[in-house]
Amino acid sequence: xxxxxxxxxxxxxxxxxxxxxxxxxxxxxxxxxxxxxxxxxxxxxxxxxxxxxxxxxxxxxxxxxxxxxxxxxxxxxxxxxxxxxxxxxxxxxxxxxxxxxxxxxxxxxxxxxxxxxxxxxxxxxxxxxxxxxxxxxxxxxxxxxxxxxxxxxxxxxxxxxxxxxxxxxxxxxxxxxxxxxxxxxxxxxxxxxxxxxxxxxxxxxxxxxxxxxxxxxxxxxxxxxxxxxxxxxxxxxxxxxxxxxxxxxxxxxxxxxxxxxx
Amino acid sequence: xxxxxxxxxxxxxxxxxxxxxxxxxxxxxxxxxxxxxxxxxxxxxxxxxxxxxxxxxxxxxxxxxxxxxxxxxxxxxxxxxxxxxxxxxxxxxxxxxxxxxxxxxxxxxxxxxxxxxxxxxxxxxxxxxxxxxxxxxxxxxxxxxxxxxxxxxxxxxxxxxxxxxxxxxxxxxxxxxxxxxxxxxxxxxxxxxxxxxxxxxxxxxxxxxxxxxxxxxxxxxxxxxxxxxxxxxxxxxxxxxxxxxxxxxxxxxxxxxxxxxxxxxxxxxxxxxxxxxxxxxxxxxxxxxxxxxxxxxxxxxxxxxxxxxxxxxxxxxxxxxxxxxxxxxxxxxxxxxxxxxxxxxxxxxxxxxxxxxxxxxxxxxxxxxxxxxxxxxxxxxxxxxxxxxxxxxxxxxxxxxxxxxxxxxxxxxxxx
Numbered sequence: 001x002x003x004x005x006x007x008x009x010x011x012x013x014x015x016x017x018x019x020x021x022x023x024x025x026x027x028x029x030x031x032x033x034x035x036x037x038x039x040x041x042x043x044x045x046x047x048x049x050x051x052x053x054x055x056x057x058x059x060x061x062x063x064x065x066x067x068x069x070x071x072x073x074x075x076x077x078x079x080x081x082x083x084x085x086x087x088x089x090x091x092x093x094x095x096x097x098x099x100x101x102x103x104x105x106x107x108x109x110x111x112x113x114x115x116x117x118x119x120x121x122x123x124x125x126x127x128x129x130x131x132x133x134x135x136x137x138x139x140x141x142x143x144x145x146x147x148x149x150x151x152x153x154x155x156x157x158x159x160x161x162x163x164x165x166x167x168x169x170x171x172x173x174x175x176x177x178x179x180x181x182x183x184x185x186x187x188x189x190x191x192x193x194x195x196x197x198x199x200x201x202x203x204x205x206x207x208x209x210x211x212x213x214x215x216x217x218x219x220x221x222x223x224x225x226x227x228x229x230x231x232x233x234x235x236x237x238x239x240x241x242x243x244x245x246x247x248x249x250x251x252x253x254x255x256x257x258x259x260x261x262x
Numbered sequence: 263x264x265x266x267x268x269x270x271x272x273x274x275x276x277x278x279x280x281x282x283x284x285x286x287x288x289x290x291x292x293x294x295x296x297x298x299x300x301x302x303x304x305x306x307x308x309x310x311x312x313x314x315x316x317x318x319x320x321x322x323x324x325x326x327x328x329x330x331x332x333x334x335x336x337x338x339x340x341x342x343x344x345x346x347x348x349x350x351x352x353x354x355x356x357x358x359x360x361x362x363x364x365x366x367x368x369x370x371x372x373x374x375x376x377x378x379x380x381x382x383x384x385x386x387x388x389x390x391x392x393x394x395x396x397x398x399x400x401x402x403x404x405x406x407x408x409x410x411x412x413x414x415x416x417x418x419x420x421x422x423x424x425x426x427x428x429x430x431x432x433x434x435x436x437x438x439x440x441x442x443x444x445x446x447x448x449x450x451x452x453x454x455x456x457x458x459x460x461x462x463x464x465x466x467x468x469x470x471x472x473x474x475x476x477x478x479x480x481x482x483x484x485x486x487x488x489x490x491x492x493x494x495x496x497x498x499x500x501x502x503x504x505x506x507x508x509x510x511x512x513x514x515x516x517x518x519x520x521x522x523x524x525x526x527x528x529x530x531x532x533x534x535x536x537x538x539x540x541x542x543x544x545x546x547x548x549x550x551x552x553x554x555x556x557x558x559x560x561x562x563x564x565x566x567x568x569x570x571x572x573x574x575x576x577x578x579x580x581x582x583x584x585x586x587x588x589x590x591x592x593x594x595x596x597x598x599x600x601x602x603x604x605x606x607x608x609x610x611x612x613x614x615x616x617x618x619x620x621x622x623x624x625x626x627x628x629x630x631x632x633x634x635x636x637x638x639x640x641x642x643x644x645x646x647x648x649x650x651x652x653x654x655x656x657x658x659x660x661x662x663x664x665x666x667x668x669x670x671x672x673x674x675x676x677x678x
Contacts, residue, residue, distance in 0.1 A: 204625070224287050226288060226289070226294045229295065231270075232268060
């Protein structure tokens with residue numbers, strides 16, 4: 001497989017990780033649910049390179065259905081992967097092409113309001129994060145995004161793929177001790193699977209964040225892991241090499257999404 | 263895993279909290295507590311004697327890591343210290359090397375069968391990097407091939423742990439072969455014919471976090487042949503095992519002859535020194551490569567090394583390490599079997615690596631080491647251990663007794 005370009009990888013992260021985060025966002029943020037109201041619709045994003053993702057809003061919730069088709073979806077097309085990346089990072093001015101859904105202005109406005117609010121939840125200011133409920137919501141949304149992003153990197157980024165290939169199959173479970181947040185990632189038969197909540201099997205490595213402030217700092221690469229492990233605020237038991245590799249991958253996600261580089 | 267974080271002892275907690283304020287990670291590198299059993303393992307040492315040491319909170323441990331190898335005679339060895347003290351009184355760091363410099367080179371050349379010259383540094387990485395440069399100078403080639411999964415120090419040519427601080431270009435000329443797989447060596451040499459400066463191996467494979475593997479019959483001899491027939495320099499990284507398996511270097515145990523061999527850990531019983539020796543053919547190239555450091559000529563470590571190496575020979579330390587290592591590994595295997603646990607002690611008995619058979623996630627190994635540490639035995643969960651000359655039968659038996667209880671707890675509490 002040819003190594004995909006950075007634009008391609010970033011585009012995949014936007015389509016399959018950031019859009020995936022809408023699921024949790026609508027589920028955990030009451031304001032998002034309020035904006036959605038009783039609107040039922042789907043939006044499909046496509047690029048000239050044939051990347052595609054669809055999100056479906058129905059009954060007050062959001063389902064990410066990936067590359068599957070949704071009937072009667074609003075279709076938004078981007079001229080290039082870079083074009084999509086610019087729109088997702090709000091750094092471009094060329095509007096995408098609306099291929100279907102011209103007359104569904106109300107639903108487009110709902111989606112625009114949801115995506116703007118999602119941006120605030122994904123990249124909040126420091127003061128907002130001090131509020132415990134917001135922090136918990138932020139972490140839940142970010143966790144979903146990170147899980148999906150790790151899967152994308154494992155499939156399309158050679159560096160990440162090589163990292164995982166150099167470790168045995170395993171299942172990592174992570175949890176935030178003072179919050180109802182947990183998830184797992186499995187590397188098995190050259191594939192990443194993931195989920196939220198309890199692990200389906202006994203994990204090979206358990207990663208425990210003592211509280212949400214440590215988790216938050218860890219997710220944003222603002223802690224020194226060795227120090228926090230030494231102090232016991234971040235605990236890793238079992239296959240530490242696997243955990244270490246996941247940590248390196250999560251750093252790369254931040255580099256892509258926050259700086260548009262790797 | 264415990265539900266809540268273990269409470270660090272008072273002084274350890276205070277010291278580590280101070281450390282994280284002013285030192286990246288608090289403690290970095292292989293000494294980071296993150297690399298052992300955080301919260302349980304000692305973080306800071308206070309003093310040591312023989313095969314035991316005490317941390318800053320006064321907790322005592324039987325030491326089976328021997329400072330990750332340098333302590334070969336036991337901590338605080340009086341003879342080595344006396345020689346070092348005597349040299350210190352005369353002076354250590356001069357404008358020039360001391361007489362010890364020449365004496366030590368003569369000693370190594372006299373005791374290592376293929377050696378015609380010796381050079382010195384401080385750490386294993388210094389010597390391995392120097393040897394690579396010598397090979398490149400000698401051959402005029404760029405590429406280095408080494409064992410997949412091997413650790414050869416922190417040189418840029420050899421990928422270590424993680425991507426931080428590295429660029430892809432660092433490793434453009436580094437390629438790996440599989441241990442004990444002659445075909446993979448031949449394939450690489452064929453693919454990069456005329457471009458390979460050096461093949462570097464350890465005397466046996468001791469990858470991080472995995473069982474050690476001894477060389478298959480004829481494997482290292484075949485590498486020697488490949489090097490000879492392709493004009494490639496054969497470098498032995500004997501940093502970890504050197505002088506623990508044979509007084510004249512580990513190659514003598516496995517019956518092959520490298521061109522250059524690098525030593526460090528057991529050379530001076532904890533005094534900072536490393537050395538490389540080589541055949542006459544490479545002496546001129548070695549003289550051209552400029553490698554040096556502010557303390558590379560210090561006399562005290564060289565005086566300590568002379569005494570250490572002489573004691574190793576005089577007291578037949580290699581045999582003692584082997585005997586104590588066997589006693590330990592047999593004892594551990596038997597203790598584990600009592601509780602239905604299967605463990606594997608791989609590598610030479612003097613540097614044993616313990617693992618639970620078919621365990622890939624280290625859960626039981628970490629639990630085992632946790633119980634042992636809590637009861638005064640320092641076993642590392644994923645690094646080979648080092649027997650030293652101060653370990654006596656009573657120390658080994660005491661450790662086995664504690665390990666027995668640990669195995670019992672692992673069998674009862676930690677699922678396979």
